[in-house]
Amino acid sequence: MAVKTEHYSMSIAGKWVGDELDTLDVTNPANGKNIGTVPNGGEKEADQAVQAAHEAFASWSERTSHDRAGYLKKLHQLMLENQEELAQTMTLEMGKPINESRGEVNYAASFIEWFAEEGKRIYGETVPTHKEGKRLQVWKKPVGVVAAITPWNFPAAMLTRKMGPALAAGCTVVMKPSSDSPLTAVKLMELCEQAGFPKGVVNLVTGSSSKFANVIMSNSNVRKITFTGSTDVGKILIKQSAEHVKNLSLELGGHAPLVVLDDADVDLAVKGTVASKFRNAGQTCICANRIYVHEKVYDTFNDKLAKAVENLKLGDGQDESVDVGPLINQDGLDKVKRHMQDAVSKGATVVTGGEPNTEGGGVFYEPTVVKDIDESMVVMQEETFGPVAPVQKITSDEEAARLANDTPYGLAAYVFTENVARGTKLIEKLDFGIVGWNDGGPSAPQVPFGGMKESGIGREGGHEGIDAFIESQYVSIGLE
Template sequence: MEMNAGKLALPETVREFGFFVDGKWIAAGNRRVIERNSPAHDVPVTRITRCTVDDLNQAVRVARDAFNDRRWSGLSGADRATVLLRAAEGIRARAEELALLETLESGKGISQSRGEVLGAASIYEYAAGAARALHGETFNNLGDNLIGLVIREPIGVVGLITPWNFPFFILSERVPFILASGCTVVAKPSEVTSATTLVMAEILAEAGLPAGVFNVVTGAGSEIGQAMTEHDDIDMLSFTGSTAVGRRALLASAGNFKKLGLELGGKNPQIVFADADLNEAADGVVFGICFNAGQCCVSGSRLIVEKSVAVEFEKLLADKIARVRVGDPLDPNTQVGAIVTSQQNDTILSYIGRGMAEGARLVCGGGALETEKGQFIRPTVFADVRMDMAVAREEIFGPVLTISTFETFEEAIELANDTVYGLAASIWTKNLDKATSAFRRVQAGRVWVNTTIAGGPETPIGGFKQSGHGRETGIYGVEEYTEVKTVHIALGKRDLWV
């Protein structure tokens, strides 16, 4: 694997994809296709198949057959681990190809894409170990004539719907753990960022994953995604996306009472106490709102700063944001790339307009970056924000930060928890007692202290409140895709009842 250190060139041709079912590629044929333009360059880069519900049904049948005949679930954890380790090798071998596809479709900087692809490979390596570590329990306290076993079994066919903001990394926070549990998969990536999921299907097949265990159908979420949530032969659905769509998935799942794993929206607080290292905290807050152009479910979009240092901290933020490099994602020096779609671009700009209309004070940014091609938004900061403003309450999913102030610890916690969401939070302080009290009381599935958007596959991720339920990654991420079965074994002769 060799990374290109210079600015990359756009590909000369559009890359075309079929879809992947039962271990083989299926050409688009007479099906409609979706052409994806690079959001940074306004040129077509990929073309994917718009699958039909019949295609989905076939993929589910294939996944069901693969599960029932135990070609994967019947293997040992060691054998599954071998395939996952080979998959990690395959990702590393094709890292530059994957990173370029990710950047072309999503608009994120190539350096970020490269980091995410290599990080994804390490997730597969961790999950390989988890496949061997999955275990149950024994109860040897039921008397001499009875022993109890608690065993974990794969839940069955898993439907996986992934979003456009981290198409390869979020896929990799799900798939290796689903496979480690012994389940089979039908995946549907976002229609605007499908390429890397399709390439991953090929990598898994080459790693020795049996045909039919991992299948990919592509197309519109309103059609294929909705059909997955309603499908009676899908045992569990993992969905990552907006809370609004997650709510629809929850209602649709009632048809066969399928289990749901939901990672949804966030309006995540960054609490900065006066005793924090303000320069480091400012750097973390800027990273937290600018990473992936703010199109990140755990983006630190609400700054809650102690009033005594608010003026100083605001100046630090403005200075750092002025030095953030926004531009062509094919340039390795770019820190903030393009906004993924024109619709998302319009949504972010409309929220910036609402912030101004509602009386928030614009500190910096405030609109689009003027370029010949593509869609880019300047990182934007609003101060003097009240909690009744839309920019303070609603998930914007863009590089827009709001600032509110507090005077007491209790007020900081109250502001942090004043949201329907509970996905993530960051706390900045050098006082260990204060940090501990804060992370105990903040309602969020992930809390960072003196850092943000950090960690690895060893620990679980997921949300509180309307940010979803269930947990991914870590050993919890394997257990999420299992059913728990209790077995009682009688020993010796039975005391006859009749």
């Protein structure tokens, strides 16, 4: 199913607006063709959206949790009914293979379903008193208006992982998707409208990220910022949040290590590596970026990984048989090329792949395995965000832990070993918020997602995911 090239609007206070504004083009990275335009909203539109959310907050927060869950369950149902349109939109605007896009829609919908139920479990407390004539209680209240800023690489799931718990908790939301992939957000906003959310409860602003940030950071009606993106931008938001002491949740950059010990099931390790590294063409925050393999299985692992990668089909994500799609834009391709050129210049050996492909206007890079890697190479110091698997030889569990932790980031890590004692001891040493043990795909709606060190603040998903949108209010009741 094709999506027409057309102009899309943004939604503020229950109305589709922005047609009078300048526009931003949205292009398909598989061929460079324009697939639509969105309004280039600025500070005025951001202010209007915040005001709409602020005005809607009182009535939405006073609804029962069961009532709010009803809206979310309707949205969940609509997402599943419109899975194909959402998936096709996603593939066209950011290149993800269509089967991955379908999977993301299901994953995104699962957050709406999970938090529809989790909102019913926001429990207060009665605390034993220390003094006669008093009763001590803890009440739970929604934090207020939430501004949600999301990246281009998961345009559905990153939104629902934020809006789901926010809405379930009684907050109202202003969403700002990436300008590289805003159309999926527009489609989700249409479904919110069909689900019957009251006007102003969910708002969508497209356009300038910097102007949007200026408004949400300076407007005291915005009490919560939830952001997924780069660590550099996250640090800016932290600084900007100081004036009004904004409540922040930040899911930032990653540089995930994947460790294969000598007792690992090599076939399972290869399968997990391919699943983690080449999903979305390596453009995921938790994908394996640094692969450390014990010297005893190093050659076997490289041979099997190369064969598996050579079987991956590169191409336009609309093709049902494609495994790896394009990179998001030319900047993304240039970064991959720079990393590879640096590695090869320092002695790395390309096992398979290693070449860009821009025929037909697309921005592709071949699925690549490169060995003879060491920590001096840029590919082991910076997140590549591309389909390149660099493999470094290690000699011990201690070296694996040292190299894995040698990064300012701490989002995700992967360990492959069949020995429970070794796996336990190694993982205990790893400073990462998410660890896949013999598992290349650890994400799920019912578990906490987030990082340590410079990879962020807070957790999304699981029962912890709704805590980020709740304030605890202590009430001391005097009865005498």
